[in-house]
Amino acid sequence: MGSFRVETCLFINFSSSATEVLISSLLQVVGKKYIRLYKSSLQDELYPYSETMLCNSSQVDLDNIDSNQFPKAEELEFMDCILEEGEMLYIPPKWWHYVRSLTMSFSVSFWWSKETDSSSSG
Numbered sequence: 542m543g544s545f546r547v548e549t550c551l552f553i554n555f556s557s558s559a560t561e562v563l564i565s566s567l568l569q570v571v572g573k574k575y576i577r578l579y580k581s582s583l584q585d586e587l588y589p590y591s592e593t594m595l596c597n598s599s600q601v602d603l604d605n606i607d608s609n610q611f612p613k614a615e616e617l618e619f620m621d622c623i624l625e626e627g628e629m630l631y632i633p634p635k636w637w638h639y640v641r642s643l644t645m646s647f648s649v650s651f652w653w654s655k656e657t658d659s660s661s662s663g
Contacts, residue, residue, distance in 0.1 A: 569624040569625060570627075570646075571645070572646025573623055574642050574643060574648060575641045575642075576623070577619050577620070577639040580618075581634075581635035587599040587614060587617070
């Protein structure tokens, strides 16, 4: 098997409407991934892009933090784990998450929202 390039990205689950907050889980089907979670309250310290299409993505390369450009990102508290085949991780709403493949891998993300319409009867 030849070599391959892996891109990494940090992003947040965002609302698709003013009243909807998406909840997510990540299912690891094949391989292993390193996952790092940051509380939603740390958003400013993760330097999100100002552009609308990227506002849920961080400008910080967490594998190589430029402390001159992103000084607040260097010492942030986070939780991390290695997600292995058959495991699923719950990601709280609006939490920032960084994901890096440790091996060739395949994952499935699930997003859902709580019903917020109080006028519907059950």
